[in-house]
Amino acid sequence: MTLPRLVASDLDGTLLRSDGTVSPRTRAALRAVEDAGVEVVLVTARPPRWLDALADCVGDHGRVVCLGGAAVWDLASGTALDVQGFADDDVRALAADLRDAVPGVALALERTSGPVFDPWFPPDETGLPAHVRAATVEESLGGAVHEPGTVGKVLAVLPGRGLSTRVGDVQRGDVRDPAQEEFFAAVRAAVGDRAHLAFSGAAGLAELLPAGVTKDRALARWSARLGIDAADVWAFGDMPNDLPMLRWAGRGVAVANAHPDVLACADTVVASNDDDGVADLLESVLALR
Structure with missing residues (x-):
């Protein structure tokens, strides 16, 4: 070899x-x-x-x-x-459809310039500025609180499920957990072929990447x-x-x-x-x- x-x-x-x-x-x-x-x-x-x-x-x-x-x-x-990211209009449409499909879902957007979270997104990551939770993710798309840079990833958290997002503390979730599988199925149905659903191991977390990414x-x-x-x-x-x-x-x-x-x-x-x-x-x- x-x-x-x-x-x-x-x-x-x-x-x-x-x-x-x-x-x-x-x-x-x-x-x-x-x-x-x-x-x-x-x-x-x-x-x-x-x-x-x-x-x-x-x-x-x-x-x-x-x-x-x-x-x-x-x-x-x-x-x-x-x-390789999402257009802002595509993120708005995805967010609307996810909220309809999974009432109470918590969303976050990841850009290379930094994140923005729904105010009720699980607050496990420390050291971030307060403004990243000042509005829903939709309100960060353009306007006065716009964060620069293309959205590379959309995160969705199963309602009522805690999430650890700290470095070195990623949860190794069981993808066969019935509640998680039901959540993933709802997310897949909501986004269709507009985004790729990835699972990297954090329990209760759906990670959406642009189609083909x-x-x-x-x-x-x-x-x-x-x-x-x-x-x-x-x-x-x-x-x-x-x-x-x-x-x-x-x-x-x-x-x-x-x-x-x-x-x-x-x-x-x-x-x-x-x-x-x-x-x-x-x-x-x-x-x-």
Whole structure:
């Protein structure tokens, strides 16, 4: 087995341990493969504001595919290099249909410039300015309280369900939970083909991306810019929203703690995130050089 030209890894539940940290062993393994000429790209559902602490995991370039594939973020400059988002009118229509389909639903919008939340969206994330909850999300689309930047993701939370959105504290929800499945079915019916419904592991949370926006497509665009084919990419993941990326890559790798659907799809299964599964595979290949 030889090293690929690019290593792409999901963060929560894959590269990060359960406490939200990157182990010294994993950091060292990522540095070693970059020193060997391999491009390392993090691919995550996280928004840009949750990425600064991980800058030293992506070598000198500091680029991350974030928001589930809606943006490529440059950590060094704090700017978006590529954004695939919703038009404001499309967000208004989606929000109206979601509120009709799921009374009491709590919505949030994620832009590369920052979020805006319904006032009743679960307030688990600390350190955000008060104005992000000053109005419903619809009122942030244009007008005096407009937040700059394209909406990359729409979040919807199951009414009455708490949600942990803090870094390192993502809940590993059971996608077969009946209430959650009923919620997802209602969301799918409301949005139709206007948005892609993703599940990254937070219980009670539906993540809506623009139609055609997925981790694999964002990674494919970025790889093409670097002149790297899918066959020369290894992708690591743990949740259903990682499946398209794992199928696209030349080698799709699941950590042992992955969702059953991901384990069934993977070309290779490595140790869990808490046992440094990503590092274990990279180290074993480096040792053969």
